Amino acid sequence: MALSEFALIARYLVHVGAAREDVLLGVGDDAALVRPAPGRPQALALDTLVADVHFPADAAAADVGHKALAVNLSDLAAMGATPQWALLALTLPKVDEPWLEGFAAGFGALATAHGVALVGGDVTRGPLTVSVQVIGCLAGPALRRDGARPGDRVWLSGRPGEAAAGLAAWQSGAGEDRRWARLLRRLHRPTPRVALGQALAGVASAAIDVSDGVAADAGHIAAASGVGIELRADWLPLSRRLRAWAGDRAAVDLALNGGDDYELCFTAPAAADSALGSLAAAQSLPLTPIGRVTEGAGLRVRDARGRELAGGGYQHFGGGA
Amino acid sequence: MALSEFALIARYLVHVGAAREDVLLGVGDDAALVRPAPGRPQALALDTLVADVHFPADAAAADVGHKALAVNLSDLAAMGATPQWALLALTLPKVDEPWLEGFAAGFGALATAHGVALVGGDVTRGPLTVSVQVIGCLAGPALRRDGARPGDRVWLSGRPGEAAAGLAAWQSGAGEDRRWARLLRRLHRPTPRVALGQALAGVASAAIDVSDGVAADAGHIAAASGVGIELRADWLPLSRRLRAWAGDRAAVDLALNGGDDYELCFTAPAAADSALGSLAAAQSLPLTPIGRVTEGAGLRVRDARGRELAGGGYQHFGGGA
Secondary structure (H helix, E strand, C coil): CCCCHHHHHHHHHCCCECCCCCEEECECECCEEECCCCCCCEEEEEEEEEECCCECCCCCHHHHHHHHHHHHHHHHHCCCEEEEEEEEEEEECCCCHHHHHHHHHHHHHHHHHCCCEEEEEEEEECCCEEEEEEEEEECCCCCCCCCCCCCCEEEEECCCCHHHHHHHHHHCCHHHCHHHHHHHHHHHCCCCCHHHHHHHCCCCCEEEECCCCHHHHHHHHHHHHCCEEEEEHHHCCCCHHHHHHHHHHHHHHHHHHCCCCCCEEEEECHHHHHHHHHHHHHHCCCEEEEEEEECCCEEEEECCCCCEECCCCCCCCCCCC | CCCCHHHHHHHHHCCCECCCCCEEECECECCEEECCCCCCCEEEEEEEEEECCCECCCCCHHHHHHHHHHHHHHHHHCCCEEEEEEEEEEEECCCCHHHHHHHHHHHHHHHHHCCCEEEEEEEEECCCEEEEEEEEEECCCCCCCCCCCCCCEEEEECCCCHHHHHHHHHHCCHHHCHHHHHHHHHHHCCCCCHHHHHHHCCCCCEEEECCCCHHHHHHHHHHHHCCEEEEEHHHCCCCHHHHHHHHHHHHHHHHHHCCCCCCEEEEECHHHHHHHHHHHHHHCCCEEEEEEEECCCEEEEECCCCCEECCCCCCCCCCCC
16 A cells, blocks of 8 residues: 555654754654754755666665765765764655665664764655755864865875776676675765764865766866866775776776765875874775875876876766766 | 756856855855854755656746745745755756756745855756755744644635646646736745744744645644644635636635645634734735644544535645645
């Protein structure tokens, strides 16, 4: 029997995520009521995932729930903010209770892990689309895109290109092969670098999360900061698994131009090197210098011999898909 | 030439709505940064409009922009909150600059009128869907759904049923007829009752905005408050234009069960009658008693002779569309 919209919301969204004392009124009224952290600026982010654009329509519901929240937490991470609350706009072609249950489980597990309460939702009928809005607060200075200065190093967390390789593996039908399970997991279950972003506040000069590809996103820092950025292709921390899937040459291309990594790309003065080394150890997360900030404008990528490579990144309209 | 996603966002969304001093960083970084009003709870709402579900896909872009924000401001109005900031998730099948320009104009005019800044946005490719998230702050007590008490009167702002009649006129091809222009305007350009909601804080015992129909939404107050509600069909403030379009009998049905009015339905003790009379005069907005809160549970609608009518309201899944 089909449930009404209201019963759906009540059943699947009311108790998703963490319980927080600063939530005065959660899902179920015209709006949620929350108490902001006194004296702290808030960071507001919103990202939409569309079926067959941002995830395969037949992806596991729990993966879609995880990813829809993860990409938003990643935006807060890139500002150095602490996540507090989320709202969910879910558009579904039909009532599918097992799908909803899986979605809520994936979304809820990640929300709970990050202390996030789902405080509001809207469930509508239409083509499968998930839009999530998250709110966090800043404890220290914000990590903006516009603070990179010539002489800074460019850093990257984690191992780029694995999510893009996972997508290629999925599309080629190799998704069942256990050798590529980690690549697929990186695609479907990205890890938002929330603790890293918080630790980088006051250390990094600029930051962005890598959703469009390292090259494109580093380019966004360059444009916002009014500087140039030069990346070194041979410094990219490529994983063995990525090389095994793609070969050395394509691995570099996936790392530079593949999207969906949700790692943090950031800049910092050389004086921060040792602090970043300690931070990488403390968080058990590789932090790798991948280039430098220069005078001028634009993004260049050079190989070990200094030759310039072509760059670019994923875009929803225009050049890319 | 197709523009990239980033250029689209920059061109159409950067300066939409009011300029506000509490916006520290607007569209263009990973997240927006805002400064919450000190000591005040926040109201968070989110609503999605899907093409051909919530608006005709060929509706004027400015109307879609207006309505997408209006339905969200209406949610804040129903809490008694003062709107501050909005975020926009816009999914578009293709780049259509005149459409985007019209959308931004409709959205922006309403945002400016209510002092709302658009601080963040995400533009994605896919089936036409508009999801808006708004944040406001409370100056006084919140207008919740759960405060109605037996003996309270049930009130309604404005004239119900006109938006539903507008939809029927549009669907029947009578949309060009100037006699029905006001009905269509009520459908495409709803007026969020923000000032009314603020004035009702501390006066009304419960409130909701009418999106699903007066009967369904009054029923939500009854359910949340653990009371019964009895509406009087013959007390509904039907407009002449609605009666002219629908006839007297169908007008009552549209008023009770038609959605998209975005008026406020609220309850208040009889002691508030004179305050509400003054408020109606001050805001030049009809406020009409349409029923009463009873012991028990559920919603009943009676006619002038006390006979019970069948009720119901629009739902996205299940019984309705």
